Amino acid sequence: MRERCNMELKIQDIKVSFGDKKVLKGVNLELSGEGLYAVVGVNGTGKSVLMKSLAGIQAYSGKTILTDGDEACPKKDIAYVPQATNLNSSLTAFEMVLLGKVKQLRLRVPDDVISEVYEVMDRLKIRNLENQKFASLSGGQKQLVIMAQALLSKPKLLLLDEPTSALDLYHQLNLLSLAGQYCKESGAMAIIIMHDLSQAARFCKKIAVLKDGKVFRFGKPKEVLTEQIIRDVFNVDAEIGCSGSGYTTVLPVAITT
Amino acid sequence: MSTGYRNLNRKRIFVIVLMAIVMILLIFADLFTGSSNMSVKEAIDILLDGPSNESKYHFILWAVRMPMTMTCLGVGASLALAGGQMQTILQNPLASPYTLGISSAAGFGAALSVVTGFPFIPISWINISVSALIFALGTSALIFTLCKRNADTKTMILIGIVVTFLFSALQSLMQYLASQEQLSEIMHWMFGSLSKASSQGAVVCIACFVFIFILSMGSTWQLTCLSAGEERAKSLGIDTERLRRKIYLCSSLLTAVSVSYVGSIGFIGLVAPHLARSYVGDDQRFLLVLSPIMGAIILLAASIVAKIMKPGEIIPVGIITNLVGVSFLLYLLLRKRL
Numbered sequence: 377m378r379e380r381c382n383m384e385l386k387i388q389d390i391k392v393s394f395g396d397k398k399v400l401k402g403v404n405l406e407l408s409g410e411g412l413y414a415v416v417g418v419n420g421t422g423k424s425v426l427m428k429s430l431a432g433i434q435a436y437s438g439k440t441i442l443t444d445g446d447e448a449c450p451k452k453d454i455a456y457v458p459q460a461t462n463l464n465s466s467l468t469a470f471e472m473v474l475l476g477k478v479k480q481l482r483l484r485v486p487d488d489v490i491s492e493v494y495e496v497m498d499r500l501k502i503r504n505l506e507n508q509k510f511a512s513l514s515g516g517q518k519q520l521v522i523m524a525q526a527l528l529s530k531p532k533l534l535l536l537d538e539p540t541s542a543l544d545l546y547h548q549l550n551l552l553s554l555a556g557q558y559c560k561e562s563g564a565m566a567i568i569i570m571h572d573l574s575q576a577a578r579f580c581k582k583i584a585v586l587k588d589g590k591v592f593r594f595g596k597p598k599e600v601l602t603e604q605i606i607r608d609v610f611n612v613d614a615e616i617g618c619s620g621s622g623y624t625t626v627l628p629v630a631i632t633t
Numbered sequence: 634m635s636t637g638y639r640n641l642n643r644k645r646i647f648v649i650v651l652m653a654i655v656m657i658l659l660i661f662a663d664l665f666t667g668s669s670n671m672s673v674k675e676a677i678d679i680l681l682d683g684p685s686n687e688s689k690y691h692f693i694l695w696a697v698r699m700p701m702t703m704t705c706l707g708v709g710a711s712l713a714l715a716g717g718q719m720q721t722i723l724q725n726p727l728a729s730p731y732t733l734g735i736s737s738a739a740g741f742g743a744a745l746s747v748v749t750g751f752p753f754i755p756i757s758w759i760n761i762s763v764s765a766l767i768f769a770l771g772t773s774a775l776i777f778t779l780c781k782r783n784a785d786t787k788t789m790i791l792i793g794i795v796v797t798f799l800f801s802a803l804q805s806l807m808q809y810l811a812s813q814e815q816l817s818e819i820m821h822w823m824f825g826s827l828s829k830a831s832s833q834g835a836v837v838c839i840a841c842f843v844f845i846f847i848l849s850m851g852s853t854w855q856l857t858c859l860s861a862g863e864e865r866a867k868s869l870g871i872d873t874e875r876l877r878r879k880i881y882l883c884s885s886l887l888t889a890v891s892v893s894y895v896g897s898i899g900f901i902g903l904v905a906p907h908l909a910r911s912y913v914g915d916d917q918r919f920l921l922v923l924s925p926i927m928g929a930i931i932l933l934a935a936s937i938v939a940k941i942m943k944p945g946e947i948i949p950v951g952i953i954t955n956l957v958g959v960s961f962l963l964y965l966l967l968r969k970r971l
């Protein structure tokens with residue numbers, strides 16, 4: 377086992393606009409230490425755009441600095457699982473996962489890489505999909521396959537864009553606890569866009585709330601998930617509670633009038 | 634260890650070997666078909682004799698049929714490889730040298746040369762090919778720079794259609810201006826015919842194919858990533874811009890050499906990679922090998938059909954591949970799974 381990493385991510389003044397439309401208006405965030413971080417916010421605030429910027433797919437102004445201890449991390453340490461993947465490829469699910477190891481692949485795929493692929497597919501409970509065409513899978517299955525690809529690449533920063541939105545409860549929990557487990561073992565950090573606030577509180581150590589292209593609040597679930605903030609951001613009245621095991625719970629009750 | 638993945642790959646290798654055997658059989662079949670009454674046994678004997686001027690049949694087999702067959706092999710493989718690469722890097726199943734307008738550009742280059750003598754090289758067959766080559770490469774470069782600013786693949790295909798319209802208009806102008814003699818020369822070019830095949834041409838074409846094939850094999854896994862989409866490739870850490878540029882240059886060169894040599898033989902670059910993909914999927918380690926084999930098979934088959942359809946005369950192969958290709962294109966469109 378390699379040494380655990382000691383991750384730090386500084387996001388400084390990220391701005392993205394499309395034509396005249398300013399989507400991100402200066403996002404600042406500092407994350408340090410392993411674990412899951414949630415990003416929440418209403419539809420269209422630019423959560424996905426922020427994540428694409430971090431993944432290096434979206435051009436932006438500003439700075440992101442990802443470090444492991446004293447060392448800056450190269451791009452290959454970042455893995456990104458998008459909200460939706462549409463493509464014309466005839467790759468099978470197995471092959472799609474395999475690409476997570478692309479930097480190490482030669483003409484013949486070594487046996488140990490194949491077993492690694494099966495192992496990660498087993499962990500995500502998608503081994504049964506191995507020979508199906510990726511393009512023919514359902515939205516949730518596609519995301520799980522890309523998630524497997526991401527885990528296979530052993531990233532130090534894992535970016536998950538609404539990984540749970542298209543999944544049933546069982547796979548939601550499985551995915552989130554796997555992500556948590558992976559981070560715990562390796563010291564990596566994962567940034568996850570979610571809509572379920574209770575779930576965010578259950579799995580994430582900190583939550584960033586995005587509003588109007590900026591970070592509205594960032595902090596521990598208890599600090600961020602208050603009735604006032606949820607009303608300000610989502611226009612929803614919610615009852616905040618505490619579960620038996622000590623997690624913050626959010627029960628949306630009505631639309632704020 | 635026997636796993637699903639290994640078994641799948643074993644099946645794919647089996648298909649590739651099978652198709653390679655079919656290709657080799659077709660090479661012989663093509664060598665043995667023709668208008669002179671040479672029997673298969675005689676042909677085999679002459680093949681074993683090696684090239685010489687011993688008899689008329691020796692000459693026919695080694696100096697007439699052999700260059701044509703080798704041209705089928707080289708051109709079919711080149712167009713198929715180029716088409717497959719274009720489909721991958723443009724992420725469009727309809728991309729091919731023909732649909733992007735590169736073939737019609739080359740056709741216009743040839744017509745221009747026939748009518749005006751451009752680019753004024755004293756040796757006539759080189760002159761026409763060079764003109765076609767210039768237009769093919771120029772058009773590829775133009776399409777690429779136009780699409781750099783607007784990388785949308787749909788736009789790219791639309792630009793290809795515009796380019797095709799432009800060059801067929803210019804081509805019509807050339808035909809209008811041409812004398813009767815020049816006209817038949819231009820026609821020959823438009824149809825894409827093997828009658829201009831020469832051993833030098835075949836060697837250049839095959840050498841070019843081999844060179845670019847080896848070059849592409851160096852990027853197989855990166856290309857496989859790209860076949861999974863631009864975004865996926867980028868987030869897997871592939872420098873997609875560079876890969877695109879490199880592969881686009883490769884496929885343009887292959888196309889240009891083929892079409893400047895035998896004229897516009899359409900649809901091989903579209904049909905062959907599709908067939909290959911349906912057998913071995915998008916893993917480029919297999920696709921890059923099977924596409925050229927399928928391309929060669931199609932062109933060899935077309936050549937054999939062209940020779941036996943009208944005894945004593947050779948119908949331009951381009952006509953046959955176009956007929957097959959158009960039906961295939963229609964099938965792809967109707968299937969709606971693009």
Ligand SMILES: Nc1ncnc2c1ncn2[C@@H]1O[C@H](COP(=O)(O)OP(=O)(O)O)[C@@H](O)[C@H]1O
Nearest residue numbers: 394397399417418419420421422423424425426
């Ligand atoms: N490529 C693009 N071109 C133009 N506008 C875009 C593009 N991507 C996102 N946007 C706009 O940016 C805003 C934020 O989008 P997104 O980040 O996807 O929202 P969400 O927070 O729901 O993930 C939306 O208004 C969307 O229309």
Ligand SMILES: [Mg+2]
Nearest residue numbers: 423424459537
């Ligand atoms: Mg989104």
